[in-house]
Structure formats: C-alpha cells, structure tokens
Amino acid sequence: MAQSHPASTNTPSYLTGDPAGLREFLDKFDVFLFDCDGVLWSGDHCFPGTVETLELLRKNGKQVVFVTNNSTKSRADYRKKLDGLGIPSTVVSSDGHHARETEWLTPYQEEIFSSSYSSSIYISRILQLPENKRKVYVIGESGIEQELRSENVPFVGGTDPAYRRDVQPEDYKRIAAGDTSLLDPEVGVVLVGLDFHLNYLKLALAYHYVKRGAIFLATNIDSTLPNSGALFPGAGSMSAPLIMMLGQDPVALGKPSQAMMDAIEGKFKFDRTRACMVGDRANTDIRFGLEGNLGGTLGVLTGVSSKEDFVSGPVRPLAYLDKLSDLLASEQ
Amino acid sequence: MAQSHPASTNTPSYLTGDPAGLREFLDKFDVFLFDCDGVLWSGDHCFPGTVETLELLRKNGKQVVFVTNNSTKSRADYRKKLDGLGIPSTVVSSDGHHARETEWLTPYQEEIFSSSYSSSIYISRILQLPENKRKVYVIGESGIEQELRSENVPFVGGTDPAYRRDVQPEDYKRIAAGDTSLLDPEVGVVLVGLDFHLNYLKLALAYHYVKRGAIFLATNIDSTLPNSGALFPGAGSMSAPLIMMLGQDPVALGKPSQAMMDAIEGKFKFDRTRACMVGDRANTDIRFGLEGNLGGTLGVLTGVSSKEDFVSGPVRPLAYLDKLSDLLASEQ
Numbered sequence: 129m130a131q132s133h134p135a136s137t138n139t140p141s142y143l144t145g146d147p148a149g150l151r152e153f154l155d156k157f158d159v160f161l162f163d164c165d166g167v168l169w170s171g172d173h174c175f176p177g178t179v180e181t182l183e184l185l186r187k188n189g190k191q192v193v194f195v196t197n198n199s200t201k202s203r204a205d206y207r208k209k210l211d212g213l214g215i216p217s218t219v220v221s222s223d224g225h226h227a228r229e230t231e232w233l234t235p236y237q238e239e240i241f242s243s244s245y246s247s248s249i250y251i252s253r254i255l256q257l258p259e260n261k262r263k264v265y266v267i268g269e270s271g272i273e274q275e276l277r278s279e280n281v282p283f284v285g286g287t288d289p290a291y292r293r294d295v296q297p298e299d300y301k302r303i304a305a306g307d308t309s310l311l312d313p314e315v316g317v318v319l320v321g322l323d324f325h326l327n328y329l330k331l332a333l334a335y336h337y338v339k340r341g342a343i344f345l346a347t348n349i350d351s352t353l354p355n356s357g358a359l360f361p362g363a364g365s366m367s368a369p370l371i372m373m374l375g376q377d378p379v380a381l382g383k384p385s386q387a388m389m390d391a392i393e394g395k396f397k398f399d400r401t402r403a404c405m406v407g408d409r410a411n412t413d414i415r416f417g418l419e420g421n422l423g424g425t426l427g428v429l430t431g432v433s434s435k436e437d438f439v440s441g442p443v444r445p446l447a448y449l450d451k452l453s454d455l456l457a458s459e460q
Numbered sequence: 461m462a463q464s465h466p467a468s469t470n471t472p473s474y475l476t477g478d479p480a481g482l483r484e485f486l487d488k489f490d491v492f493l494f495d496c497d498g499v500l501w502s503g504d505h506c507f508p509g510t511v512e513t514l515e516l517l518r519k520n521g522k523q524v525v526f527v528t529n530n531s532t533k534s535r536a537d538y539r540k541k542l543d544g545l546g547i548p549s550t551v552v553s554s555d556g557h558h559a560r561e562t563e564w565l566t567p568y569q570e571e572i573f574s575s576s577y578s579s580s581i582y583i584s585r586i587l588q589l590p591e592n593k594r595k596v597y598v599i600g601e602s603g604i605e606q607e608l609r610s611e612n613v614p615f616v617g618g619t620d621p622a623y624r625r626d627v628q629p630e631d632y633k634r635i636a637a638g639d640t641s642l643l644d645p646e647v648g649v650v651l652v653g654l655d656f657h658l659n660y661l662k663l664a665l666a667y668h669y670v671k672r673g674a675i676f677l678a679t680n681i682d683s684t685l686p687n688s689g690a691l692f693p694g695a696g697s698m699s700a701p702l703i704m705m706l707g708q709d710p711v712a713l714g715k716p717s718q719a720m721m722d723a724i725e726g727k728f729k730f731d732r733t734r735a736c737m738v739g740d741r742a743n744t745d746i747r748f749g750l751e752g753n754l755g756g757t758l759g760v761l762t763g764v765s766s767k768e769d770f771v772s773g774p775v776r777p778l779a780y781l782d783k784l785s786d787l788l789a790s791e792q
Contacts, residue, residue, distance in 0.1 A: 171632055172629075294656065294657060295656050297504075300503055300687040300688040300690070300692060301688045303688075303690060303692075304687070304688035304689050304690035305688075323660075324626065324627055324660045325626060325659075325660070326658070326659065326660055327657075327658065327659060328655075328656045328657070328658055328692075328693060331693045331697065332692050332693055335691070335692070335693065336690070339691075351701075351704040351705045352705050355632040355636070356632040356633045356635075356636035356637075357636050358632070358635060358636035358668070359667070359671075359705070360632060360635075360660075360664050360667070361660060361663045361664055361667065361701055361705060362705075364704055365663065365700075365701035365702075365704055365705055366701070368697075368700035368701045368703070368704040369683075369693055369697035369698070369700045369701065370697075371700070372683040372696055372697055372700040373683045373684050373691070373693060373694075373697055
C-alpha cells in the first residue's frame, strides 16, 4: 500500500469499521498533519469523538500538527478555539499520565500552522522587498494582522475601520490619480485572505496596488469555507474578482502550496515518509500531502469532498474514513 | 473592406486623420450602436467632441443606439446622464432644424439599451419560471431594480438596506438550515450585476440560492468598469466569487451575449449589414458586433483595449480611431 503519485488512479482503502486495517495504517506514521475545518469540527461545532481521537494518537506517540488554511485566525486564536472546543492543550503520554514537554512535544501553540502564519513567513523571510516597498496591503481579518506583526511586517488595510465604508464618487478620481492618502506608496505586497468585510473599495485598492507593481499574494485559494454543515465564501472567493480583473493568479501560500509544506517541515523537522496528511478536500488537503511526497494521505467525509471525489476523482487519498473518529475503532 | 469573421486576422483600418476613409466608412452604415463608458465618456467626464460627433451622425440620417453593459443605471437614469453631459435628447435633421419625431426618430429614452433592461426582458419573456419560483435575488444597484419593475418581475435583495450589513455568527446556521427569512423560497433566479455595496452576506445568499436550484444570471461579465481614466471592479468581478464557488458560469445578458443583440434588433428593427458597433473593448464590444454579423465594427482607443489589442489581438474591429471625435474630420 504505497503512497501514489498525484496523477495516479489508485483505489483508496476504505478503513471505517476495519480495526486491523486502521492499526496497519496508523503504524505507518509518526506524524499526522490535520486540516481542521471539516475534519475536527465544522464552524463552531466540534465533531463527536474529535478529542478522543487526538488523545488516542498522542497516547500512541504520534505527533499532531494542525494545518489550517483559515486565515481569519492567528495561531493564538486557534489555540483559544481548540481550548474552547475541549481539545486538550497538554499531551497525554502512553502510560496515561500527562507528559512533560520534550523536544518533540512542543508547546501547544507551536502545533498550529495557519496560512496567515505561512504568508507572513513568506513575506518576511523569502520575498526580497525593496526598502521603500515593505508594506503589505491586507484584505483579511485580524489573524493575518497578528501574524504579520509577529514577523514585524508593516501593513495597511485589514481590519482598519477606515476601509469599511462605501466607495464615494471622489474615490475614483483619487485612486486614479494615485492619491497617497488612499494608495500608500510604500505598499509592495497585496495579501488577500478571507475577509468577512470585503467591499468594493477594498477590491478597487487591491487592484490598483497590483497594477502599480505590488506582488499579488493569497493566504490560500479555497473557494469555500465550511460552517454549520454548509459552505460559505472562502478566501479564494476574495481573490476571484482580482484574478478576473488582473488576468493574473496570486501566489497562494496555504495548502496545497508547497511553500506551506516547506515551512512546516522547517519548523517541525519530520520524516516525510512517516507523515500523513488528514483532510476533507481532495484538491487542497490531499493534493498538499501527495505533492509534498508524504508517506500517506487520509480523507474524511465530514467536509467538502464526497466519497466519489476520493474514489473516482483526479486526486485520491491513500485511504479514507466516514469520519475522523472512526480511527477510535483501531483500539477494538 | 468586408466585415471579417471573429476568428479572422484582418488588419483593421486606422481612420484617424483620413477624411476620405472616414466618409467611405460612414457611408456603409445607417445605424450605429454605441458603447458608452470609454467611448462617449469616462465616468462623469464627457470626452470633448462627443456631442458634436453624435450630432454629425444624426444630421447625416444615421440612427444612434446607446448599448451599455453598465447595469447600475436604468434607461431612465441613462437619459438623465446623457442630458447632464450635454448630449442632446432631440434629434437634429439634416437641414439643421429640430426634426419632428418620425418612425425612426424614436423618443430619446428608447435609444438606450442597457444590460439591466436586457436581463429583465430575458427573465420576464424568455425564462419559463414555475409559478412559485418567479422572484429574482438581485446583487446590484437601483438600475436593475427599475428595469425589473418595468417588466413586473418581483425581486429581493438589491438596494434593500437589510442586506447591507455584516454577516453575523447566527447567519451561518440560518442559511445552512434554509431559514426562509433569509432565503426566500420563491426565488428562482439570481441576477448579478455591478453592486457598489457588495458584501459577504450577499455573496453567501447568492451561492445558497443557486445551490438550491436558482438560475444563475449576470447582467454582464465585464471584469472592470472605466472611471476617471482608470479601471475599477465591474459586474464580472461581482460574479467571479460565485463562479469560483459554484464551478459554473452565469448566463450573461449583456454584450457580447447575442441575447442582447437579438433584443436590440427586436426593438429597433434594422438591417444588420447596414449597422456598425462602436466600442472600446475588443472582447465585449467588438466581439458583440462580429458575432452579431453586423456590417461593421469600430474600435476607439479611449477605453480599455489598446492599439495592440485591436491590431494584433484575437478579436479585431473592421476599423479603429484614436477617439470617437476623429469622426468629425469626415466633414473636412
């Protein structure tokens, strides 16, 4: 049961209700990278068994890393969310006692890797911006801002109330003329993430920044965001108008971009052949694991992709489950 | 100098400063269909010579029709805009006196054909909607609403202030559950036009209406809107997030859709071989005329497309000018 190439047409193993198959699968991996929305929870609803499943993995010495494309939250926000959902922030050792933090048992917040963090690292450490073009124009929420601050990247836009207003007739002339009170001349990057306050003015400014030479980045390109068992506009939908206007795709920093995998590996130092990506989306999560040459990928049917997507689609996981907590049957 | 097929690679004639060529060109046509933004004006700035050029055409017995994809305005709004810009609303006859209205000299408002009007006609006269699915969910401004009213089409959304608000946590559950106070069960069509008040809630509702079976229409798919000599988000940019989320294109009713040409012909009754489409965009205006088998197309360089687009692009006009008022030189 070797991990297949992205373009291959293997038939994924269906492991729900197969304790022996589950044990065999788990034994192959030391590290599990988890997508969150649609895998551990949907919106504010934690799936039954999520907490117990993560405990089981940790009890068996597996390292858990939460890898999320949701750019609206920072790693600190995610820690709060995980705490609020009852997902433990300490790690239980195999004998059932609380373990001391060891080298591989990193502090909890460090187990979280978000697209806003990945984007901030890319801007601060990879991009070589000219001295006078270091500001980032943000379309997004506070999660992006917090992570940019953590990397000392200056920014404008984001949650600034000055941008949460209707476009005014005089804005057109000011933007067309490059008025520096609307278009900051030091902006060298436009970073687009999920923004619940997207509006016409923000899109107009982002477009003009890119036309004036700014680099076009997206935290991620998921078109939808699961919530309450349904789908809502995702970060990719914020970039979509700009992609259409500019005729240009952004550099996307979230899954399935391998920029994110490289950053995770740089931080957590693991053997890719002993790592498994768990996710609900074939075209982002599973693709991310396959293109990253991880040892395995595991699909769950509690999010976006359907059984048909996993079994017959162009991007197929190594195995799939009805739901994450089906892993608990490995103990039977 | 025969009109070419859309896919052909003719070399357009450059007629600026060529009085004989201009006269020869004008003699071929009885009807001129004009795009407005980028041809007659940009935003609120009327190009010098626009008024005189239209007067010249009318004086020479040409019928003028304004064909606009700008869905934010109704035909009545356009009449006001034309009046405000000094573009005459009566027609001057060839002897210089104001002409009486004759059969071809239709009342001024009837010379205007907008994508919001075209969309309303399509919904009311072409679509066969079930009795309980006749409402339209509108993303757009009052122009669309006025034209829907003129065709007695019921609608929700649009400029209703109830939709101009931030998305709230409880909205996700309500939308996911199909709460009828947010998702009107009688909506059978989603119509997306240019909306200066686009927001997350409006996009989420449009997505869910289409997922529940509503027909996805767009007034037009222009990605940008010219204003003050620059480009801003257009109606296509409002549809872009939905296209990405749904993996489905809307039926577009504005240029270059031939649904619009058929509607114009149905109303104005003209000989297509004696009609010329004038526009600034190769991929909408010029394509519209070419695919409509009009006798000619005329590009102007005061809007979106460049000389290179017209001369070397995939969609080329029969002839092009630096600016519309270069037609005035035909009298020299």
